[in-house]
Amino acid sequence: MAYAKRIIADADTTDPALGPLSGGRLAKSDRVGAVFNQQDLLLGHGRRVVASVGLHLSPRFQVPSTNTTSVSQTYPLKSASRVCYRGTFTLTPGHMLRAQAVWTPAGATQRFAAGSWVSDGGLGMINFTAQFSNGLASETVNRTIVCDVSPNQYNAETSTEGAMFGELYRGFTEIRPNDLNNVATMAAWSDTAVAPFAGVTVELTISYRGGVRPVDVIVYEVPVAYARDVSTSNWAAALYEEGGKPAKAYPSAYPVLALNTAPGHTGLGSTRLVETATRQRDDLGPLLVTWTAWSEAVQGVAATETAALETSSLTWTEMLCTSTAAPWSADAPGWSITCGANARRWDTSDPYQAMRGNDAVVPVRIWVRAAAPGGSTGYLRFHSEAYSAMGDIEVNSGTYAWYSQTGHLRCGLGAEDTATLQMLGMVAGVGMTLSVRNVTVEYLKN
Amino acid sequence: MTALNANSKSDTAFLGDARGGGGAAVLTVDLSSHRLDLTNNATYLQELASARTALSTPREITAYFEADDNDAGILINHGNALGTAYTYRVFIKAGAVEVYENGVLLASLDLPNVSPVDRAYALQWSTRMDGSISAQSELTICDVTGGEYAHAFFRHTPASTSAAYAFNVCGYGAGVSAFPIAKVLAVRIGRRFHSSAEFKEDWIAATTPPTIGATLRDPPLPLTADVEQSTEAAFAGPAYLWSGYNTRQSDRRLVSPVANLRIIDAALSAGILDNTFATPRQRYMRAWHDSRYRFAGQTIVYRPISPKTNKVRARVSVRAASVGANPPVDMQFTLYSIAGFPFAGEAKKPKPVYYYTTPVSVNVNTGLVAVEGEWIDLGETRIAVDDWGCSLFVLAMAFDLDSGSADADDTRVILQALTIDPFYEVSDNGYAGGFDLSLP
Numbered sequence: 001m002a003y004a005k006r007i008i009a010d011a012d013t014t015d016p017a018l019g020p021l022s023g024g025r026l027a028k029s030d031r032v033g034a035v036f037n038q039q040d041l042l043l044g045h046g047r048r049v050v051a052s053v054g055l056h057l058s059p060r061f062q063v064p065s066t067n068t069t070s071v072s073q074t075y076p077l078k079s080a081s082r083v084c085y086r087g088t089f090t091l092t093p094g095h096m097l098r099a100q101a102v103w104t105p106a107g108a109t110q111r112f113a114a115g116s117w118v119s120d121g122g123l124g125m126i127n128f129t130a131q132f133s134n135g136l137a138s139e140t141v142n143r144t145i146v147c148d149v150s151p152n153q154y155n156a157e158t159s160t161e162g163a164m165f166g167e168l169y170r171g172f173t174e175i176r177p178n179d180l181n182n183v184a185t186m187a188a189w190s191d192t193a194v195a196p197f198a199g200v201t202v203e204l205t206i207s208y209r210g211g212v213r214p215v216d217v218i219v220y221e222v223p224v225a226y227a228r229d230v231s232t233s234n235w236a237a238a239l240y241e242e243g244g245k246p247a248k249a250y251p252s253a254y255p256v257l258a259l260n261t262a263p264g265h266t267g268l269g270s271t272r273l274v275e276t277a278t279r280q281r282d283d284l285g286p287l288l289v290t291w292t293a294w295s296e297a298v299q300g301v302a303a304t305e306t307a308a309l310e311t312s313s314l315t316w317t318e319m320l321c322t323s324t325a326a327p328w329s330a331d332a333p334g335w336s337i338t339c340g341a342n343a344r345r346w347d348t349s350d351p352y353q354a355m356r357g358n359d360a361v362v363p364v365r366i367w368v369r370a371a372a373p374g375g376s377t378g379y380l381r382f383h384s385e386a387y388s389a390m391g392d393i394e395v396n397s398g399t400y401a402w403y404s405q406t407g408h409l410r411c412g413l414g415a416e417d418t419a420t421l422q423m424l425g426m427v428a429g430v431g432m433t434l435s436v437r438n439v440t441v442e443y444l445k446n
Numbered sequence: 447m448t449a450l451n452a453n454s455k456s457d458t459a460f461l462g463d464a465r466g467g468g469g470a471a472v473l474t475v476d477l478s479s480h481r482l483d484l485t486n487n488a489t490y491l492q493e494l495a496s497a498r499t500a501l502s503t504p505r506e507i508t509a510y511f512e513a514d515d516n517d518a519g520i521l522i523n524h525g526n527a528l529g530t531a532y533t534y535r536v537f538i539k540a541g542a543v544e545v546y547e548n549g550v551l552l553a554s555l556d557l558p559n560v561s562p563v564d565r566a567y568a569l570q571w572s573t574r575m576d577g578s579i580s581a582q583s584e585l586t587i588c589d590v591t592g593g594e595y596a597h598a599f600f601r602h603t604p605a606s607t608s609a610a611y612a613f614n615v616c617g618y619g620a621g622v623s624a625f626p627i628a629k630v631l632a633v634r635i636g637r638r639f640h641s642s643a644e645f646k647e648d649w650i651a652a653t654t655p656p657t658i659g660a661t662l663r664d665p666p667l668p669l670t671a672d673v674e675q676s677t678e679a680a681f682a683g684p685a686y687l688w689s690g691y692n693t694r695q696s697d698r699r700l701v702s703p704v705a706n707l708r709i710i711d712a713a714l715s716a717g718i719l720d721n722t723f724a725t726p727r728q729r730y731m732r733a734w735h736d737s738r739y740r741f742a743g744q745t746i747v748y749r750p751i752s753p754k755t756n757k758v759r760a761r762v763s764v765r766a767a768s769v770g771a772n773p774p775v776d777m778q779f780t781l782y783s784i785a786g787f788p789f790a791g792e793a794k795k796p797k798p799v800y801y802y803t804t805p806v807s808v809n810v811n812t813g814l815v816a817v818e819g820e821w822i823d824l825g826e827t828r829i830a831v832d833d834w835g836c837s838l839f840v841l842a843m844a845f846d847l848d849s850g851s852a853d854a855d856d857t858r859v860i861l862q863a864l865t866i867d868p869f870y871e872v873s874d875n876g877y878a879g880g881f882d883l884s885l886p
Contacts, residue, residue, distance in 0.1 A: 012753045013697050021687040035690040042693055046700040047750035047835070057709045057861045059725050059744045060716050092700060100836070102748045102789075148791065161723075162731030164743040170789045172834070216747045270685040274669055277689040277696075281666055286702035295709070297716035309710060320710050321862065323816045327595075332818040333763035335706045336865035343699040344665040348641050351664055353455045358653040361641045381597070387586065387646040389597045406576055407584070407599070408641040414660050415759040415867035416826075443699075 003183045004239040005227035008094050011044025036240035039276050043237050044223040046092045048287040050440075051204050051219040053085045054102075058297040063107035063211040065156030068119035070110075076301045078109035078120045078210060081127065083305050084294040085206035085217075086438045088367050088402055089287060090199040090445070091132075093191040093236035094226035097175035097202070099128045099143060099219045104157060104167045105150035107211030122149035123210030126217055130175045131203045135194030143173040147212055155211060168215065175219065187227040191236055198445055199283065214296075236283065238276045285343035285443020288364065289335045289421065293437050308371070308435035316381060316424040319436060327424060328383035334420035335441075337362065337384060340411030343443050348408055362411040363444040365404055366390065370436045372427070373398040378434025381424045382441075384409040395434055406444050451477040453648045457506075457637040459498040460484070462491070462615065465510060465631045473615065473630060484613070490621035496613035499524050499635045500533060503581040503604040506636035507536060507571045510590075510649060512564040512629040513557060515541040519625030520618055522633060525611050529618040533607040536571065538625050545571050545585060547605040553598045558589040564629070566590040568649045574639035576601065586642040588650055597642070660757075660869040663699075666692045698754045704866040705747040705839065714765075717744075717860045718814065721845035735802060738848035739778065745841035745864055751831050755868035758783065760803060760824040762841060763863035765817055766810035770856030773811050775846035777859060779822060780805040781866070784838040785830035801828040802842070810859070819862050829868070839866055 015038070020031045055061065064074055076082060091097075106124020110117045124147030131140045148169055149155060158167060179185045192199055204219060226237045294306045309319050318324035324332035340362025344350075351357040372378040372395045380403075381391030390407025412419040421441070425434050454461050454477045462484065464472040474486040480498060484491040493499070501524075509521055518539050525532025535546040541560040545552050557567055569587045576582035585598040615633050617624030632649075640648075647653060669688045709717060723730035723740050733739035760781040768774040786798040803825040810820050829837050841864065846854040 013693065015694050015697070018687060018690045018694075021683065021690060031690075032686055035686050035693065038690065038693040042697055045697060045752055045754050047752045048700060048702040049704075049749060052705075052747075055744045055746070056707045057744050057864060058713055058717060059719070059729050059742075100748065100750075100834075102746065102838075157726070157728055159726060159728050161727045162741075163728035165731045165741065167790050168746075168787070169791055170748060170834075215743070216749075218747075218749065220750050222750075270689075273689045274685050277692040278668065280696050280699070281668075281692055284696060284699040286700060288703060289706055291706070291708065293710065295713045297713040298710075320708050321818065322711055323818050325818065329818055331820055333708055333821075333863035335708060335863075336703055336761070336867055338867050339701055339703050342663065342701045344663075346665040346667050347638055348644065349665055350667075354640075354644050355647055356452075356652070358647060358655050359643055361643045381599075385643070385646075386593075387588065387595045387650070388641070388643045389595075390584075391597075391599050405599075406582065408639075408643070410641075410643040413655055413658055414662055415757075415869035416658050416660055417656050418761075418821075420821075 001184070002230045003187050003227055004230055005183050005186060005225055006040050006237060006239050007225045008040065008044040008223040011041040011223060013038045013041045033240065036238045036273065039238045039273070039280065040240055042280060043094045043226055046095050046221045046223055048092065049218050049220045049290065050089050050097070050287055051085055051087050051206060051290050052217065053206060053292050053294055054214045054216040055296055058295060060297045061213045062296045062299050062301060063213055065107065065154060065159070068108045068110060068154045070117045073110055073117050073302055075108045075110040075211060077111065078123055080304055081207045081209055082303065083205060083207045085292045086369055087204045087290055087440050088201065089440055089442050090201050092221050092284065093199055094223055095221040096224045097130060097219050098172055098222045099145060099175055100170070100172040101126055101145050101217045102168055102170050102215040103147045104164055104213045104215060106147040106155065106213055107150060108155040109210050122155035124149060124212040125209040126212055126214065127207045127209065128175055128219065129205045132177055132189060132200055134188055134200045135192045137188070139177045141175050141177060143175050145171045145173055157213070180224070183227050186225055187229055190226045191228065193229065193232050233275070234279060235272070235276050236279050238273055282446035286339045287442045288337045288340060289439060289441035291335070291439040306437045308437045310433055310435045311425040311427065312433050313426050314430065316426050318422050319425045320423065324422060327389065328386045328422055330420065332422060334422040336419060337409060337421045337441070338412045338415050338417055338419045340409065340419070341414045341417070345446070360411055360413055361408045363406065363408050364441050365406050365444045366393070367402055367404045367440040368393055368436055369400055369402055369438040370395045370434065371398055371400045372396055372432065372434050374433070376432035376434065377428040378432065379426050380436070382409065382421060383424065384411065384419050384421045400437065453634060454478050455636065459501065459635045459637055460613070461634045463632040470627050473633070484615065487621060489627055490617045490624050491615040493613045495610050496524065497609035499613040500607040500609045500611060501635065501637060502533065502607050504574045504637065504639040506634070506638065506640040507534065508569065508634040508645065508649065509536065509630065510568045510632035512566050512631070513538055513560065514562055514564050515560045516562065517626065517629065520616065520623045521625045521630065523614040523618040525618055527612065527619040529622055532618065533605050533611060543569055543585070543587060547602065552583065552602050553585050553600045555585055555587055555596050555598045557587060558594040558596050559592050570640060570642065570645040572640045584642060586645055590650065659871050661872060663695045663697070666695045698870070701752045701755055701868060704749045704758055704868050705864060707864040709862055714860055719859050721854050721857065733842040734800065739780065739842040739844045741840050741842050745861065746838065748836055748838045750836050751829055752868065755829065755870050757826050757828055757871050758866050758868050759826040760864070760866045761821050762824060762861060763819050763821050764810055764859055764861055765812050765814050765819040766857065766859040767812065767814045768853065768856045769858060770853065772853045772856070774809065774857040775851065775854045776807045776809045778805050778807045778844040778847060779824055780842050781824045781827060782840050782842060783827055783830045784840070785832035787838045799830045801830055803827045814858060814860060
């Protein structure tokens with residue numbers, strides 16, 4: 001089996017001139033090479049944040065700085081793993097994951113001894129578990145960031161003015177399947193070889209052990225390399241250069257049609273060029289929202305799962321800010337989805353007919369991890385304007401599971417515009433409860 | 447000559463628009479590119495054997511009409527003369543809209559604010575494939591006068607259709623069960639999915655976009671791989687030109703938000719800030735540009751920066767109030783982007799590079815409890831990128847520029863949300879911008 005591969009770490013497009021390829025001009029082969037090259041480099045633009053948890057506007061950490069001897073439990077158990085984030089998403093082709101954290105020194109843990117809770121020592125570990133699936137196989141990767149522990153009494157935070165800023169630590173760890181130096185392995189995890197060629201999917205979990213004081217913990221995509229078995233099709237890059245070798249010599253001084261119908265990889269086919277450009281246009285897009293109900297200020301130290309956001313409302317109610325005037329309010333808080341304007345599609349947001357250049361929509365898939373206990377039925381709907389909504393996601397199981405729905409949301413024209421996404425929930429009957437722990441909003445591949 | 451209509455689009459199969467008056471005589475005139483008028487039968491409009499409206503999925507059906515809570519009748523139908531078989535049917539039934547395909551009721555949605563008096567409504571039923579088997583429909587209704595919207599979403603099997611079916615505006619066949627045609631002001635049938643945002647642009651009110659300084663990309667048109675003549679080694683052009691253009695337009699597709707922070711209701715009480723900055727003290731540090739401001743440590747995010755961005759725009763959602771007799775004082779906010787932050791446990795580095803948004807001074811008096819709060823636009827700033835390809839962002843704030851007045855002492859604020867969105871803006875002649883982070 002033959003493979004083609006290109007390293008895309010730090011790749012960046014340079015937008016070559018297209019004039020020589022336009023009508024009436026004598027195009028040269030170097031213009032063709034430049035177009036192929038840009039397709040490969042485009043994959044290097046990804047730095048999507050796919051998971052985030054931390055202090056995030058809460059002034060108070062879950063882990064306190066109080067006396068570690070107490071009547072009731074005030075610190076987490078040393079051995080308990082406390083899940084603070086779950087997410088699912090599709091990986092950008094050629095990208096792997098990097099976990100990165102900023103923290104202040106970790107706090108204490110407790111154990112129960114002789115009728116009271118006492119210190120069990122300071123500890124702070126942030127654990128990441130990612131299950132990669134490519135339609136043929138799956139691989140689970142576990143990584144850990146170990147946090148420095150506070151040397152103060154009770155492993156407390158230093159309490160002088162601004163002390164947090166002098167005690168900010170950062171660290172990272174790569175989350176990747178094993179043996180990526182093997183080109184076949186790299187090909188297996190760069191992209192999927194199975195229809196509908198949607199990409200490698202990931203289920204990600206972040207958990208804390210001990211007295212972690214997380215300021216900002218994220219997982220984001222980093223471009224690594226893109227590799228394909230040359231007998232496959234529907235690539236996300238043309239792979240014009242292979243693994244750092246010199247660029248291919250184009251067989252003609254002028255652009256010619258190369259149907260690429262012969263077996264094997266030539267990397268120079270105009271057919272492949274168009275197919276790849278189409279795939280990049282259809283499948284690449286932002287990850288707009290990644291959210292967990294974990295709140296440092298209110299999450300109990302004994303719980304091993306995120307305390308869910310709940311509603312028992314019989315009418316649509318915004319779940320994070322229940323004071324929001326339903327169904328949507330420009331004044332109320334929400335998530336910004338203006339980056340959706342970077343990934344518009346011609347059939348719903350072309351600037352001449354569909355939206356006339358005044359506005360834009362982005363097609364998305366929304367994932368929610370939710371449950372409706374005790375025979376309840378709950379519904380979720382998302383609005384980015386009163387007129388722009390998607391849903392309804394029906395939650396009807398008492399066991400937490402992933403639910404998803406697709407739709408189009410108004411996203412504005414870019415960062416200088418405004419597009420605020422709000423999440424509404426309701427239940428079907430009196431006495432029912434809808435519980436939500438996690439939300440991911442990702443671009444919907446075509 | 448028929449005037450052009452902005453709602454006649456390339457996918458429009460039929461468009462009749464009598465919102466300017468003229469009733470059925472005007473409604474029957476087809477404003478689409480087909481220019482095939484319907485037959486005006488006084489109480490209904492019809493096209494027999496309407497292949498152009500024999501649409502299953504994707505499809506758009508829009509109607510603009512007046513209705514009261516007693517009106518009933520079929521508004522739009524594509525089916526046989528007996529009404530026993532049809533592709534789609536839109537039925538108004540005493541204050542509600544029912545939509546059907548192939549004899550099956552798919553959804554029912556009440557007309558917002560319907561009353562005994564006629565109100566103007568616009569509805570759009572838009573359908574697309576979701577996966578390879580099922581269709582996903584969105585039904586959107588707008589009370590044009592009151593501005594309220596109602597939505598329904600439903601999944602179903604794509605409809606079967608027949609080019610032999612007739613297309614009716616009002617009723618089926620010879621106008622059986624017709625909705626009063628005098629109340630129908632516009633109808634459009636389209637061949638592609640239309641989002642509810644497009645519905646609002648076309649039929650309710652056009653959006654006035656803000657001034658955009660960022661480099662925007664257009665979504666490129668589709669092109670099939672066989673665009674060229676299929677002769678190996680023949681001269682080629684469009685494939686290379688289009689692909690090169692497409693790559694340029696796609697180069698920012700992966701750019702995602704830098705930060706999207708929200709706090710839940712239950713955590714709001716823990717997040718009340720005042721000018722003592724003591725909740726707790728270690729969380730706040732004097733800002734670098736002006737010691738009257740304090741960095742708020744709970745707003746710190748440390749995020750990677752895409753190569754195709756060089757600026758961010760930030761907004762913060764707050765609640766504010768006074769616990770004293772007088773209103774709250776003005777508050778000042780600015781967002782920093784920092785490279786080279788002196789993280790603990792690392793070798794000493796040169797001084798950090800930082801940029802910050804032009805500080806904004808606002809007076810917010812929303813109350814603290816059971817309110818929505820207010821968004822504050824922090825503006826934009828360049829991004830300072832460090833050796834990890836990341837930037838540390840933090841909000842700095844002040845109460846009346848640290849005046850220490852009694853009213854400042856009484857002011858309370860809660861930070862509810864913080865959004866940071868990246869973009870690319872071509873720098874100016876170099877005096878302020880210097881080297882761009884990346885090429886345009």
